[in-house]
Amino acid sequence: MKILSVHTSYQLPGGEDQVFALEAELLRAHGHQVARYTASNDRLKGQNPLVMLGNTIWNGSARRAIAERLRWEGPDLMHVHNTFPLLSPSIYYAARRSGIPVVQTLHNYRLLCPAATLFRDGGKCEDCLGRRIPWPGVAHACYRGSRAASSGAAAMLAVHNLIHTWTRTVSVYIALSNFAKEKFIQGGLPAEKIFVKPNFLASDAGLGSGAGNFALFVGRLTPEKGIEVMLEAWRKLRGSGLPLQVAGDGPLAGRVEQASRELPEIVWLKWLPRAEILVKMRQASFLVLPSTWYEGFPMILAEAFSAGLPVIASDLGSMTSIVGGGGGLLFKPGDPDSLAERVRSFLADPAAAQRMRAEARREFEEKYTGERNYARIMEIYGAALAG
Numbered sequence: 001m002k003i004l005s006v007h008t009s010y011q012l013p014g015g016e017d018q019v020f021a022l023e024a025e026l027l028r029a030h031g032h033q034v035a036r037y038t039a040s041n042d043r044l045k046g047q048n049p050l051v052m053l054g055n056t057i058w059n060g061s062a063r064r065a066i067a068e069r070l071r072w073e074g075p076d077l078m079h080v081h082n083t084f085p086l087l088s089p090s091i092y093y094a095a096r097r098s099g100i101p102v103v104q105t106l107h108n109y110r111l112l113c114p115a116a117t118l119f120r121d122g123g124k125c126e127d128c129l130g131r132r133i134p135w136p137g138v139a140h141a142c143y144r145g146s147r148a149a150s151s152g153a154a155a156m157l158a159v160h161n162l163i164h165t166w167t168r169t170v171s172v173y174i175a176l177s178n179f180a181k182e183k184f185i186q187g188g189l190p191a192e193k194i195f196v197k198p199n200f201l202a203s204d205a206g207l208g209s210g211a212g213n214f215a216l217f218v219g220r221l222t223p224e225k226g227i228e229v230m231l232e233a234w235r236k237l238r239g240s241g242l243p244l245q246v247a248g249d250g251p252l253a254g255r256v257e258q259a260s261r262e263l264p265e266i267v268w269l270k271w272l273p274r275a276e277i278l279v280k281m282r283q284a285s286f287l288v289l290p291s292t293w294y295e296g297f298p299m300i301l302a303e304a305f306s307a308g309l310p311v312i313a314s315d316l317g318s319m320t321s322i323v324g325g326g327g328g329l330l331f332k333p334g335d336p337d338s339l340a341e342r343v344r345s346f347l348a349d350p351a352a353a354q355r356m357r358a359e360a361r362r363e364f365e366e367k368y369t370g371e372r373n374y375a376r377i378m379e380i381y382g383a384a385l386a387g
Contacts, residue, residue: 001381002033004073004100006066006091007081009040014220015199015299016107020081022202023377026370035073037066039086053152056085057159063090070098077101077171077384084110085152089160092169101171101384106180106194107296111166112187114153115142119224119293123334124316129187133158161188171384176297177318183294195380198322199297200373205306207361208282210353214243214267215343216284216309218277218300221250226290226314228252231259232336233290234266237343244288245280247272281307285353286346289313289323292334297322305364310356312342327360 007020024034039062055062066087070078078095080102095102110116113128114137120127125142128134134154137143143150160166166189173194175181185191219225234244246256247269260268272280281287287304289295294317301322304311311328313319324330329346332338346353366372 001027001077002035002073002075003027003381004035004037004069004075004078005081006037006078006083006087007039008083008086009038010082015296016082018299019105019107019199022200023079025202026200026374027377029370030374035069035075037069049148052085053155055088056152057088057156058090059086059088060090062087063094066091067094067098070094070100075100077103077381079103079105081105081107082110084116085156088156089165089169092165096169101387102169103172103174103380103384104170105174106176106184109180109183109294110153111157111189112183113137113142114150114157116153117224117293118183122223123292124294129183132161167193171387172380174380177321179294179318179321180296195376195383197373197376197380198368199299199302200368200370201299201302201306201364202370204369205278205303206282208284208307208309210283210285210309210357212280212283212285214245214284215286215288215312216245216247216280217288217290218247218280219298221246221248221252221256223252224291224293226292226334227255229292229334229336229339230288230290231255231266233339233343234259234263236336236340238263238265240265240343240347242285242343242347243267245269245284247277247280278303278307281309284309286310286312286328286356288339289319290331290339291316291319293317295319302364302368305360305368308357308361308364310346310353310360312339312346322363325359325363326356327363328356 005024009017027034078100092102108116109118127136134157138150138154141147141150143153174197175194181194221227243265245267249271256268260266287309291314311323313323314333315330316333329342331342
């Protein structure tokens, strides 16, 4: 099979960029031809706002470029990861005109929410869910804290809702969890077009021992990641003897740095390369995932389970089913007292912690390996080609 894989990368690299690369490698390893078409959101710097708005809704040059690439490559299907904002949904129409099926991975909630997060004011928000014109996202300046930027994202959604782009031009969608699939159905996508396939790891992180006696957080230091909740929980855990190591960077880096000065238990590692993160995972007692938004499927979860690392996560969205299966503990979202209580219960029962470690590793082997993922993606591609 020949696949054209399409993606707009982010200014701050994240899980979507990683999955885009991993899936291409996985397909090539099984003998498929994978051509890649990419754009970078770094090009947005200094761009005229009106030009940016127009291209977000319909980028004619991107459509023509994709059409030319499709003629040149002659793929069996086009697999799209992210079109926002540089490529725009116009590229679906290029594939439709060429008679080539389109597979779209739903890495976030962009088709339902101008901010793509279903998150506002520190918690979940579904005000735009199911609306043809997502005006609440503009009123609350949900995208980048700007009404102008939010208007661009909302206009893109409104126009393509109006012309039925999501139902007419995409053959199948990939949701990362059953929870996400249900949200997209509520938002108006046809249930029969949505298939569930979680993220995966191409390589095994290796089973760890947890002998390092510290908790670990890995990720962007942004409000929806629950950074403030986590820091407040560790203030309540002062004197517990369990350090929290924070690996990441972002807008709330100053808060983390300040907390690390106030509390000896908090250590800010800043950004670390993946190899060093995996070493930390094999050493850590557990991973903290305190998000206050509906996570899709964080790559860090698959990596933690690969290392047999238990996870203490918010009881919210897809994390409820992924972590609640036995590989960790759940706490009340946005509640530092609940998180602190779960940490204390974890420390008080070493035997239960070992059972969680074994269950996390079992979950990885059964659901998140490359071979499991390859089998599922072939089923999904088959459905796209049949349709």
